[in-house]
Amino acid sequence: MTSSGEQVSLTILYTSDVHGNVLPLRYADNQPMDLGLAKIATLIQDFRHRSENVLLIDNGDVIQGTPLTYHHARITPDLPNPIVQVMNELTYDAAVFGNHEFNYGSQILQRVVHESKFPWLSANIVKTGTDIPYFGTPYLVRALKSGVRVAVLGLTTQYIPNWENPAHIEEMDFLDAVDTCQRWVAKIRRESGPDVMVVAYHGGFERDLDTGQLTERYTGENQGYRLCSEVKGIDVLLTGHQHRALSGTVCGVTVIQPGCNAAWLGKVDVLLERTGKKWNIVSTSAELVDVAGTAPDPKVVEVIRPYEEQTQVWLDQPIGRILGDMTVKDPMALRLRDNPLIEFVNKVQMETAGVSISNAALFDNQCPGFPEDVTVRDVVANYIYPNTLRILRVKGQDIKDALERSAAYFAPYDGSDIQVNPAFTAPKPQHYNYDMWEGIEYKINISRPLGARVVELLYEGQPLDMEADYDVVMNNYRAAGGGDYEMYKGKPVVQDIPTEVPELIVSYIMERKIIPATVNHNWEVIHDEKSFT
Template identity: 50%
Template sequence: MTQSNKYTYDILLTSDLHGAIRPVHYPTNAYSHTGLALLGALIRRMRERAPELLLVDNGDLLQGEPLAAYAAASQDNDKTHPFIEVLNELGYDAAVIGNHEFNYGPDMLTRAVQASNFPWLSANIVDAQSGEPAFGPPYIMKQTACGVKVALLGATTHYIPNWEKPQHIKGLRFLDALETIRTWVQHIRDKEQPDVVIVSYHGGFENDLATEQPAEPLTGENQAYAICREVAGIDVLLTGHQHRSLAEELHGVTIVQTGCNGSSAAHVAVQLEQQPDGQWQITSKQAELLYPEASDLPDTAVMVLTEELERHTQAWLDQPIGEIIGDLSIQSAAGLRLAAHPFMAFVHQVQMEATGAQLSNAALLSKESRGFGNKVTTRDVLANFIYPNTLTVLELSGQDIRDALEQTACYFSLDDQGEIRVNPSYMEPKAQHYNYDMWAGIDYELDISRPEGSRVVKLIREGEPLRMDSLYSVVMNSYRAAGGGNYSMFAGKPVLYTGDTDMALLAENYIRTHQPLDVPHTDNWKVTAG
């Protein structure tokens, strides 16, 4: 928008869509007033008002919803990925590589990038040999009709090698995002002399925005706070990865984050005024989150482009897998985390049979997990195993196991009435239920009335106290095996097994081969308050 010597530059962001294109809640098949098809209506309204709008996706597009899983499993090498067709249709100017873009392997990601009518940016993911950005230019330049010059730089959390299968990132190096952004912003300022510098970073904030104190272990996974504080020359920082909803100012930098699954888009309006020497100067910036209006209908073109994919996905989701004897339903995720539960016993059985490990730990990854009824379909499995996690077996000492249990016990605290609750530190800056592990192959008890670090009051294997100096094989997901979630006692331990099949498929195969499936009740652990 322009008025004589004043101009407003509009930026619109989507992020962490995770395959949420159509307005469907796939576990129940109910309508959901979210997703890119609904945001498409919002995008088109914004573009009518601001034809020079900069439209950016900040990553984690290709993995997530069953629609994404089916698109990956059935991808025709000769066809453009349906999600890329959608972004092309909506006229995206750029996208940033997210960590989940790698989940289905390099071939699918390469085809997606090549089919896009826009560049994919990530300055800090480089070719291991050349050192050049691996997916395209590190930044793009835009110039408006009135002469305002805008730079957009992309970067991605460099923590990806701690999660991703090595074969999916072969030939790539992940440079420190903070240092890479610092270098490129200075380069852009010196060479391009832009009026507005925007950084789109698939990463989040490591510090609490109100107190400025560290909010998580400083692993480097999230560096957005340091980027705002330490890198000079950034006007707007577009963030993601943490699935938070943010629109504010931090150290003079306008910041936004859009939540996830197409719940909202973020809009930043940058007001500029032309100076007597002809240069444009920023006078103010406003950020807001935009949600689909109640009256909005899904964008017709987006729905048409994904109609065939949706039809095949629904048929796939309704395929029967097997029958369950007993009750593997989850009535309360909070209750499941307080004592041994049949559904988690099932998860442990899958993990231990797949790997032959002596012990198993696992978390309930989805807040929407409802377990299984008597008849199980593909939809049920994918509703409970929402990430393409693979398994790793580590060799751990009894002391490592005790230390891990003490760490997992930090998930709880006591309220003013002495009742067990989730530790507030696990709810901010985002909910971290996925960092609470439950174990099989040992008997244990956690007493939350005791100080952190001394809450394991029972730890037994096969009727005897677990020996601190003995070694055990323990299966867990690859994120945890790398020490993710502040489980530093796992990092660097001997690896006995690495799998390449994700948990959803392992669970499906387990059910099919154990028909009818009868998971016996276990009571090997519990959490108490004294």
Template identity: 50%
Template structure:
């Protein structure tokens, strides 16, 4: 029973994750209203804090779970074009009085100097126990955890962890001198310390990573690469009360795994994660007696005027930059249907690959349409068009690959498709859930190939030619691709540890913009060289 003299205490944990620099509630592509962004989410945070005040003794913690500093045109502009103004994202987070943040994988995309400046401009600590300085052996961010002593002497611990898969994606110079330890092994060391040495009554783990298994069955839901370890944290590390997750952009609420309350609030500021913990004091010791995780949508919420005002100078400069014309198109390069453009060769995709070939000197190239916002080019090309179509700060890398590697990569891409019961070619649900992964389907230039989706996985490449001649497994080629793919990102394991012929350090947005400026006028070309079929049942949807 609870001590008669001590009432129950409620602690409300609010989580943002994968905001990706989206603050204002409209689309950078066309200006349409969006029910997302930190400006709208700020109103949800304010209401949750007011609600907590109404409940006697309720305490509120606001945590960011990573990937806040990269992903929008605004963050790109401030990192790569004009850094004269303070980071708009951090201005907003400081204003909202965040209590802590955990770095995500995308925090490293703009390099360590950018990340150091971000830390210096933050009025809250960055926590990650498994990101380690190779020089000192200590956490690179300085502090692995934070302790709060709240009303009644309740001690709350927050341990920060980050997916250790970052070296498979990130440019080497962006993580120089840093090692990424396994988050589960790290938690096994730190959670007992927090319980015993720090005498924590409540242990929260904020992990920028997701769930690798189905929370009910425990069955794997993805290749067990170590990218996501949330399920293992819940089942293999005793002493965790709450797990804040992210990275997968999922909507997770009301979930418990091995007694650990789990939440994940999607991405781009669409939702706020909330975990309410109730503690009672029993025999002089605070005990967790109830936990509930839920999500709060920012749909139809008014945007916070203070936040809009704080980001206005950076937004005005950004909008002027985005609308600068840099070239023209003589012909058709607009993408009316992204799904069709992934099944049938499109002039815009061919152009992307040919730019990569020209700037790299490679023989073959592969690229992706990253998401459904990729619209191609109209008659006038602006920076807005470039950055909308190419949203990631990738660079290019040329690898030495053999024919067998290329065929294996095509088979991986072919897994993007499946057939529905009527025989229509559709996107494989594994590439849609738990988050869309259109960026993990590649289209190639310099080879001729056919993918037959009616055939079993691993046997779908029915034609593979180079200059009209069948490609031999042992033949070697220089192949250009983005650095994410070259590191094996997207489960393209056949690319890992292959000889690097050349690195092109310029950001792809810069590469594309410079190419357009130099060319002036683009004449679209469409040279059919690949197809996606369903054999004799060749329908598409």
């Protein structure tokens, strides 16, 4: 029997936005990296040896994001999911659905849920037209050996329908996370009486944690600050989605977010003291534990080994040759003028869709471009998302508005070094939200104010008609308005092309074998009417 005044410590360990990273390597070149669940596993085992009261939670975006997960989903889907096998080995207590859990379709996701030896949580993903959780398990309550009761409520960013293929989320509604949290926390507190109330939310913060000032246009994608300030009864808020590394306190709630790719393990310590029959929280503290210098867990390495071996063989299959230069030497320079790599991606999109206008992005500054001899590894190293294509019918004005949105990627030019607008780097890098176009001719002057930077815009040599209709192919994320491209929302969909773009690129190269690196110089970024040369 526990005596009054006795103290108990609870440790909550959690991962978020792992994106399929298990082994500590970069698939583009197999170079070692300080990341991955294999390293996280070593930290988890260490903390479990220190305390008997440990909960392990994943906060979403775990089953998608690397060639390993892509190979499984598209080449060997009948095998058990490799990420779930690792999570089962680590005996996770629960996981929360992130937006990227839906990327591979409902059949893959249902198998993931079935194979998991732990529950998947989300209270605000419900059956269409109801408030019944679609996956059946909105929360869990665990009683520790000490008698302390811990509740964990799962929530998912409600913005998923703005990005995801509609076929992947059929018969689902995504309710407001704040409203849902208020209902469920009150219900859990009333019916289960937990001593610690944890909310695991696959979403981030829309406001500065210290000042409360809005840091992004409010869409409902990230509602972490509102959860802390408006929902009574939350002790700990686990967040994600934004790929930020942060910890602290907001409105009396302990908050944490562990970056991405399993480079950090999130850790929250809760100290409780018993008074009579009640446990009271004495203190909470949050910490990000860096995996740098940690050895990978050999058991996890062994679990993933057969999947990894198949993936590596697949990645190194030669598929064609590039005549010319499609490498990325300077990401900023690539974004200042037409270039062979993005022109090629746009060409694949236009030929696939049968339209004459396309846009595409360099997703990340680590994208290396294509070497002379191209393998599958090179394709997935550059096109890192499982996007599909969509053809939208838009007005000329929509195209101009979209170009102005992309032009905002550049900070006002002062005559020295070109800088990225902080809105595209914080709270997380958003290089993928700068699009480059084929099929139109345009110039962007970054010496001019935001919203007035497009100084030339032509189609087939004539000024683009602002009232005319144009069919444009783009990825499904952008077509849904992702990245604050509001002008695309509600526009007629001419065609959905369900094949993922990396697969389209691989097929295109394999069919042609030899790919010329071409540049037609249809666009450039200038300053004060001068080129950056």
